[in-house]
Amino acid sequence: MQNKEKVLGKERRKLILRTLQEAGRPITGRELGELTNVSRQVIVSDVNLLKAKKQPIIATNQGYLYTALPETAEEYEKIIVCRHEPEATEEELNILVDHGVTVKDVRVEHLVYGDVRASIMVSNRQEVKAFIQQIQQANAPYLLNLDESGIHLHTISAPREEQLIEAEQALKKAGFLVE
Structure with missing residues (x-):
């Protein structure tokens, strides 16, 4: 689902975080950019800001992945x-x-x-x-x-x-x- 307007700052980062948390799979910067109507470079900056706030996001060869496990899952x-x-x-x-x-x-x-x-x-x-x-x-x-x-x-x-x-x-x- 793609928004028609560019999602701004804090709201965009909240949307990125929620999308990654719910996905359970890597999401590419391009996909996140399409979702929020911003460039992949803006997404890279946003993800770095989220990482700086201790969000467990990693960049993989398949895209960004939220790595926190559900509390019920034992790994x-x-x-x-x-x-x-x-x-x-x-x-x-x-x-x-x-x-x-x-x-x-x-x-x-x-x-x-x-x-x-x-x-x-x-x-x-x-x-x-x-x-x-x-x-x-x-x-x-x-x-x-x-x-x-x-x-x-x-x-x-x-x-x-x-x-x-x-x-x-x-x-x-x-x-x-x-x-």
């Missing part, structure tokens, strides 16, 4: 350490999502910058495929390339702890898990 989370060649990234992510796991981010330790983290937010094979395609189309390097050893960390989450354990076992079997 298990873990950080795992992996190592593989860049060409194995899709396989690694598919192993994780095939176990019902959401891969939230990737993190590497950079010689100059320290910890460098990027959001991934994939939870099924379709999202993994779209993520890999975006990397390839942009000719962007994988973050794991910043560490010459290929070691990187992922924050993973799942509704059941067993899913995390099973995913780790599958990564170990594939030779990706660093213990």
Whole structure:
């Protein structure tokens, strides 16, 4: 549903926040811009203002995502350490999502910058495929390339702890898990 008039300032940010909270999926800056009749650049500024006010919004390769979980939902989370060649990234992510796991981010330790983290937010094979395609189309390097050893960390989450354990076992079997 698109408004005919430009939504201004505070009201626009309230609408953006409500839209993200209710969506349960990433929403692109373009979609939010169409909803409020402003440019994507204005949306980027608004989202940054919302983040500065401690709203749990992250930018993913699929759009903006409100990350607060409903209070009734219990989510298990873990950080795992992996190592593989860049060409194995899709396989690694598919192993994780095939176990019902959401891969939230990737993190590497950079010689100059320290910890460098990027959001991934994939939870099924379709999202993994779209993520890999975006990397390839942009000719962007994988973050794991910043560490010459290929070691990187992922924050993973799942509704059941067993899913995390099973995913780790599958990564170990594939030779990706660093213990």
